[in-house]
Each structure stands twice: as C-alpha cells, then as structure tokens.
Amino acid sequence: MPDSKKTYVLGIESSCDDTSAAVFCNDKVLSNIVATQDVHKKYGGVVPELASRAHQQHIVPVVDQALKAAGVTKDMLSAIAFTRGPGLMGSLLVGSSFAKSLSLGLDIPLIEVNHMQAHLLVHFIAETHPIPPKFPFLGVTISGGHTQIVRVKSYFDMEVLGETLDDAIGEAFDKCGKMFKLPYPAGSEIDRISKHGDPNTFKFAKPRVKGLDFSFSGLKTSVLYFLQKQVKEDPAFIENNIEDLCASFQFRVVDILISKLEKAVKETGIHQVAIGGGVSANSGIREALVKKQTTDNWSVFIPKFEFCTDNAAMIGIVGYLKYQNNEFANLSSASKARYTI
Numbered sequence: 001m002p003d004s005k006k007t008y009v010l011g012i013e014s015s016c017d018d019t020s021a022a023v024f025c026n027d028k029v030l031s032n033i034v035a036t037q038d039v040h041k042k043y044g045g046v047v048p049e050l051a052s053r054a055h056q057q058h059i060v061p062v063v064d065q066a067l068k069a070a071g072v073t074k075d076m077l078s079a080i081a082f083t084r085g086p087g088l089m090g091s092l093l094v095g096s097s098f099a100k101s102l103s104l105g106l107d108i109p110l111i112e113v114n115h116m117q118a119h120l121l122v123h124f125i126a127e128t129h130p131i132p133p134k135f136p137f138l139g140v141t142i143s144g145g146h147t148q149i150v151r152v153k154s155y156f157d158m159e160v161l162g163e164t165l166d167d168a169i170g171e172a173f174d175k176c177g178k179m180f181k182l183p184y185p186a187g188s189e190i191d192r193i194s195k196h197g198d199p200n201t202f203k204f205a206k207p208r209v210k211g212l213d214f215s216f217s218g219l220k221t222s223v224l225y226f227l228q229k230q231v232k233e234d235p236a237f238i239e240n241n242i243e244d245l246c247a248s249f250q251f252r253v254v255d256i257l258i259s260k261l262e263k264a265v266k267e268t269g270i271h272q273v274a275i276g277g278g279v280s281a282n283s284g285i286r287e288a289l290v291k292k293q294t295t296d297n298w299s300v301f302i303p304k305f306e307f308c309t310d311n312a313a314m315i316g317i318v319g320y321l322k323y324q325n326n327e328f329a330n331l332s333s334a335s336k337a338r339y340t341i
C-alpha cells in the first residue's frame, strides 16, 4: 500500500539517444535505468529516425525494470514526469506519449520537465551533496547539445548569462574525436586517453569571444588544419601522437571553460558554481573546478557520474519539486525541440 506521506514519482527521459526511467520516493532515487542506443555508433552521430524507433523498443522494458528495481508498483505512483524538450522531436514524442498514456491509465498527474533545467537540478537529489547549492548560484550546462552559463535564481527561475554561438562543448569533443579517429561519442575516450599524454605538446587556438558567450568552431578548425598539415608529412601522425593530441585538446577546452567561469564569477559576485550535462563527467573539468575551491574560494558542485549524461533521475527530481508546487501539465502538452531554460 502506498504510504500517504511519501510521494512516488516516475521520471522518463527520451530527448536524444538514451531511453531512461527512474523512480523517486520524495527526493531519493530508488532506481535509475538507462538504455543507451549503440545503433548510432557506426554512423558517427545520432540518427534521429533510428533514435525514435529504438526509444519505442526500449521504453516499456526500461520503465518495467525501473519499477521492479525500486520495489514500487504502478498503483503506488503519485505522478509521472517526462522531458518536454529540448531534444529530437521524434525521440521526445515517444517519452511524452508514453507518459501521457500511463498518467491517463493510472489517473495520476502528469509533469513536464525542461531537460536543461533538469541537468542543473540534479544537485537537489538527496544523495548528491550533504548541502545543496543555495540560490542564486551559477549553473553550467555542458552537454552534446548545449553550453550555457546560467544564473539560477530559484528552482524554476533561470537566466542565461552566456552560451555558445556555434558548436556545443560536447560537439567539439565528438567532432575532434572523429578527426582523431575515435568512436562516437568521443568525449569519454578523449578524457581517458588524455591521462597518458602531455597537454603542453600542441597549442590549439583559444577563441576570443565577447562577454560570457562561447565559441568552439574555431578550435575545431584549428585542430582540422593542424592535422591536415601533419598527416601530409606523416600519414601515421594521429596514431603516433594520439595521447598528446587528446591531452592538448582537452587542456584547451578546460582552459576556455574555466576562463569564462572566472569572468562570470567576477561579474556576478556569485561564487557557487554547479555543473551539469554529459561533459561534466570530464576529469579535466572536474579537477580544474576542485582546484578553484582552494585557489579562488569557489563552492563547486559536481554531480555523481550517473547524473551527468542523460538519465531519468534528473527528470524525476524535477517531477518531485514540481509535485510539491502542484505544477501539473495536461494531455495537450506539446513536445518542444527548442525550449529555453
């Protein structure tokens, strides 16, 4: 029997190429199941039509597994939260249609979630930090699709202070990884290989971008031209220098990000910095931020690895927070491929 003092929320995430379901009891994660889609690997990027078909295959078993792992039955659920956007339309529609049907069938509230807000609100999952960040804090969303510095004024009041003008930071990792002949998605591979290389070997371009905005396309082009020149002289250049290439590239990306965060801290006077999104799994970024706690007195909030890349726990926690506020959606909620934070 459901305990009336407890809220059980099922979270569903399907915005890109991960089908995920999580069950929460209040702000505690009971389960967080993620089915990644290997079908995209051979194409070197996500193929939208294949992603939405794979979501259709995964969604029922993933939700079933999440409920079983949590020891929660469908009739105990208080609400269902799902990703409304941003993301791939075909992928979003699978999650939202499933969530709507289940909420209708079980006669429980439906809660829509902004994926980018959710990447930052993982910091309020009970097990994440002994003390979560206090408002206002600087949120940094770094993923395959986004790069933003955000002033987080309250759970749902967020202001974008700066963002990328071209490629997202994760896209830079993935595209340069492709040039380094690494499999997609290349972020974690570059990170792993970097540990064996010397970051000072190659100097890649640092873009000059005004304010708190970012640009990663110049860095990508600088890597491309450099490799073209080197490979002409030595066809095995990439293979022979892969460790130093990865380390030098990662060094530059971390440098670009940290320089902008230094500027954001200075301009806003806010010293709490919380990161979120797939690229926040990066060890170079994590180490550089941890250092800032002692050198510059920042309070840094870094999510556990399983809450960095796309997952439904991030959707579940927002579901719980909105449930507390009685912020419910209805069946006419439309998925949004573009959706500001």
Ligand code: KG4
Residues within 6 Å of the ligand: 016, 142, 143, 144, 145, 146, 169, 170, 171, 173, 174, 185, 186, 187, 188, 189, 191, 277, 278, 279, 280, 281, 282, 283, 308, 309, 310
């Ligand atoms: O948040 P996410 O799972 O999906 C989006 O919403 O985009 O982020 C995926 C991105 C990919 O670009 C992937 O290469 C990158 O996160 N990524 C990393 C690492 N792990 C994942 N990038 C750098 N270092 C990592 N350790």
Ligand code: ZN
Residues within 6 Å of the ligand: 115, 119, 143, 144, 277, 278, 309, 310
């Ligand atoms: Zn994401």
